Amino acid sequence: MTDLSTRLAALDDVQVPPEADFASAWAAGISPEQILIDGVVRAWDGERALVTSPVCQGGRRTPLGAGASLTREASLEALDAAVRAWDHGRGEWPTNHVGRRIEHCADFVERMRAVREPVVRLLMWEIAKPRPDAEKEFDRTVQYVVDTLEALKELDRGAGRFVQAGGVIAQIRRAPLGPTLCMGPFNYPLNETFTTLIPALLMGNPVVVKLPKYGALCQVPVLRAFAEAFPPGVVNVVNGDGPVVVGPLLESGQLASLAFIGTARVANLLKRQHPRLNRMRCILGLEAKNAAIVLEDADLDLAVKECVAGALSFNGQRCTGLKLLWVHRSVEERFLARLADAVDALSFGAPWERGVTLTPLPEEGKVARLRAFVDDATARGATVVNRHGGQSSSTFVFPSVVRGVRPGMALHSEEQFGPIVPVSTFDSVDEVLDWIAEGQYGQQVSLFGRSPATIGSLCDALANQVSRINLNAQCQRGPDVFPFTGRKDSAEGTLSVSDALRAFSIRAMVAAPSTEPNRALLRGILAGRSSRFISTDYLF
Numbered sequence: 460m461t462d463l464s465t466r467l468a469a470l471d472d473v474q475v476p477p478e479a480d481f482a483s484a485w486a487a488g489i490s491p492e493q494i495l496i497d498g499v500v501r502a503w504d505g506e507r508a509l510v511t512s513p514v515c516q517g518g519r520r521t522p523l524g525a526g527a528s529l530t531r532e533a534s535l536e537a538l539d540a541a542v543r544a545w546d547h548g549r550g551e552w553p554t555n556h557v558g559r560r561i562e563h564c565a566d567f568v569e570r571m572r573a574v575r576e577p578v579v580r581l582l583m584w585e586i587a588k589p590r591p592d593a594e595k596e597f598d599r600t601v602q603y604v605v606d607t608l609e610a611l612k613e614l615d616r617g618a619g620r621f622v623q624a625g626g627v628i629a630q631i632r633r634a635p636l637g638p639t640l641c642m643g644p645f646n647y648p649l650n651e652t653f654t655t656l657i658p659a660l661l662m663g664n665p666v667v668v669k670l671p672k673y674g675a676l677c678q679v680p681v682l683r684a685f686a687e688a689f690p691p692g693v694v695n696v697v698n699g700d701g702p703v704v705v706g707p708l709l710e711s712g713q714l715a716s717l718a719f720i721g722t723a724r725v726a727n728l729l730k731r732q733h734p735r736l737n738r739m740r741c742i743l744g745l746e747a748k749n750a751a752i753v754l755e756d757a758d759l760d761l762a763v764k765e766c767v768a769g770a771l772s773f774n775g776q777r778c779t780g781l782k783l784l785w786v787h788r789s790v791e792e793r794f795l796a797r798l799a800d801a802v803d804a805l806s807f808g809a810p811w812e813r814g815v816t817l818t819p820l821p822e823e824g825k826v827a828r829l830r831a832f833v834d835d836a837t838a839r840g841a842t843v844v845n846r847h848g849g850q851s852s853s854t855f856v857f858p859s860v861v862r863g864v865r866p867g868m869a870l871h872s873e874e875q876f877g878p879i880v881p882v883s884t885f886d887s888v889d890e891v892l893d894w895i896a897e898g899q900y901g902q903q904v905s906l907f908g909r910s911p912a913t914i915g916s917l918c919d920a921l922a923n924q925v926s927r928i929n930l931n932a933q934c935q936r937g938p939d940v941f942p943f944t945g946r947k948d949s950a951e952g953t954l955s956v957s958d959a960l961r962a963f964s965i966r967a968m969v970a971a972p973s974t975e976p977n978r979a980l981l982r983g984i985l986a987g988r989s990s991r992f993i994s995t996d997y998l999f
């Protein structure tokens with residue numbers, strides 16, 4: 460056996476140090492079958508579904524615990540709780556003063572900090588996220604909540620004054636939309652659930668969260684913090700089979716907004732289930748096929764470093780990941796040689812092992828699906844150029860650098876969402892611009908080069924095709940104050956700390972002809988504090 464095959468075999472039977480033990484996550488009061496409905500954390504006593512880890516022991520996926528698999532009725536119970544909290548917009552939460560909502564959320568974030576370690580451990584086991592990345596996901600999420608509180612104060616300060624125009628005096632605020640369904644993805648189960656859930660809540664919308672199939676258990680430790688920090692019905696968290704649990708929520712017609720991060724196919728299925736299409740606002744983060752364009756004057760060492768990180772961070776399972784590298788023919792050989800070496804040098808192992816970059820893949824059947832991508836490409840003339848490319852264990856596959864990816868190969872147009880680095884060659888950058896223009900997606904692009912004239916004109920062309928152009932750097936979402944969106948089948952709506960507050964709200968105004976009786980009326984409302992909407996309070 461080679462050293463590599465020994466290490467691959469070891470991945471099928473990992474040794475677990477005490478500091479990575481997941482059983483400790485199931486501490487007193489926290490268990491995998493818990494859900495949250497109407498302010499109560501309950502142990503679901505109906506059907507359950509065993510969750511297994513891609514981290515194998517004894518040659519098979521490690522069982523982590525049985526999560527709740529709710530019935531249609533239980534899911535509708537959660538929706539009813541949110542609908543009651545909304546109460547046609549007259550509920551305590553949607554009409555509450557912004558400052559009070561901020562207090563609830565600040566209380567929540569303090570309680571959330573206390574469960575960092577159980578969440579991190581479950582992220583390592585459930586989706587095999589390396590420990591530093593799991594810790595970063597938790598900390599980034601906490602910071603997102605804190606930043607959102609500040610952004611909301613700022614938004615409210617702007618709304619806390621009257622405007623006058625054309626003889627009309629008005630106060631304009633952002634009002635909630637109504638009951639909201641939030642669904643995050645498996646690759647950032649905590650962060651990408653919270654980046655919609657928290658702004659939706661803060662704007663006054665009661666929420667039902669449907670946990671993802673992979674990445675559900677790591678959110679269970681947070682349920683108690685929700686229950687303790689928010690009034691009943693404001694946050695409800697359900698788990699189970701999508702069609703059983705989610706279908707009825709949409710068919711009810713009661714949802715005013717849907718926040719979904721996942722595939723365009725599922726987003727379309729969900730939208731169509733709502734009986735009144737125009738009544739549900741959708742905020743969607745979908746697939747992408749982000750390209751890196753390596754120009755002839757690029758700093759190749761930098762380009763290789765960024766392309767490896769961009770294509771293979773968290774095993775390529777990021778919607779912002781680089782999914783196709785376009786390399787100018789004049790630098791192709793040098794770039795590919797360095798890229799293949801850099802990829803082969805990546806370390807792999809269990810998520811808690813120090814320095815590990817590559818880890819097992821959470822989705823069942825993923826190794827075979829990735830192999831099919833590579834087989835399709837090589838059958839049509841592409842080649843795998845790195846030595847370790849494609850070597851695998853039960854749930855792990857070493858990344859393949861695939862050279863000569865051309866039209867007609869699935870890797871040329873489809874998102875692989877895993878550890879494959881496809882490379883195409885171009886002579887004229889117009890070939891790449893045409894590929895982007897004709898493609899299904901429009902999220903981001905990375906440009907590697909040094910010429911101000913070339914990069915400047917490419918930015919002009921690309922700004923009308925994608926939503927972020929990264930210069931000499933990989934594609935990414937952060938920092939979270941920046942707008943995160945996409946064109947075509949990549950997104951609907953914009954998320955950022957401040958944009959998300961707008962996404963989950965609608966402008967509402969009180970307007971009156973600026974006559975003395977009306978001014979006296981408004982002065983009376985302010986002096987008597989008889990409205991929460993009409994208010995000039997300043998949020999410190």
Ligand code: G3H
Nearest residue numbers: 777778779934935936937
């Ligand atoms: O999966 C998509 C994520 O939003 C990507 O976020 O660029 O911070 O990894 P990231």
